[in-house]
Amino acid sequence: MQPRNMSMSGVVDLAAVKAAGEAKAKAEQARAESARQGGSGAGAAAAGAVPPSALVIDVDEAGFERDVLQLSNEVPVVLDFWAEWCEPCKQLSPLLERLTVEAAGRVVLAKVDVDANQMLMQQFGIQGIPAVFAVVAGQVLPLFQGVVPEQQIRETLAQLVQVAEERFGLIGLQVDAGAEGAPAAAAAPPAGPYDALLEAAVVALDAGDLGGAVQAYKNVLADDPANMEAKLGLAQAELLSRVQHMNPQAVREAAAANPRDPQAQIAAADLDLVGGHVEDAFGRLVDTVRVTAGDERDAVRVRLLELFEVIGADDPRVSAARTALARVLF
DSSP: OOOSSOOSSGGGOGGGHHHHHHHHHHHHHHHHHHHHHHOOHHHHHTSSSBOGGGGEEEOOTTTHIIIIIIGGGTSOEEEEEEOTTOHHHHHHHHHHHHHHHHTTTSOEEEEEETTTOHHHHHHTTOOSSSEEEEEETTEEEEEEESOOOHHHHHHHHHHHHHHHHHHHOOOOOOBOTTSTTOOOOOOOOOOOOOHHHHHHHHHHHHTTOHHHHHHHHHHHHHHOTTOHHHHHHHHHHHHHHHHTTOOHHHHHHHHHHOTTOHHHHHHHHHHHHHTTOHHHHHHHHHHHHHTOOHHHHHHHHHHHHHHHHHHOTTSHHHHHHHHHHHHHHO
């Protein structure tokens, strides 16, 4: 029995989740293989598992948009403005590099030689070096200037990672644990196989048993929290569970009559996404974040991040919405 007042077609065609997950895994394997064969710098950082050397890159004005702004939609990018003649820079830069590698993909360090990139120095309004900034989802955040203690830098980077994950859903890059220079990590238990559980979720969806599908995906994630197929399936199944008993007309009327009501807009955004209107759903919630504050704003932001999970981080509409959200929050 299909849930009422909703469609199973379009952007949330959950019967195809398993096939989509397999296709995504193959694409990631292909990108990782391409990076191993010839990728480097920020380009490699966007292509699956990366070596630790790809976490510290040199950037210039010509490649700034690609190597910093675009990459910041996947991982926070720390900017280190330095120069060869700057003695304090020679103290700070190696420390930043070491802490970046230790962060294991949660941040990327982009080094900017101010002598060769005067325009960037002017655009950032830098009066002295070393100067350190961060770029998160296309938005610039000043961090500190001059040489600061290691513990302070660690705390600053930890706060940056937390903001990037909680506000924008950025979980960083996967680092190749087998590459030279990779930080030591405890051996992870073998994952899977989860074919039976994932198949059970798809069967439950086909039968209209959304609760069963949600539980099946949660069972996978309990053992393998990083399983992308299960994360995608769970986000979509929970979305369908939320809208299955909605009256679409009443929800849309309430949203139109109460443009500043967070819960009314959240409900309407869920319906937008189920109907395949991705940009409308994202735009509605970004606009609601703009006009709310406190706990209400946070509830809207969290729902927006959940809807990002439904569509998938690789979708350009998600990247665009992350950037719009960053503009509103900062």
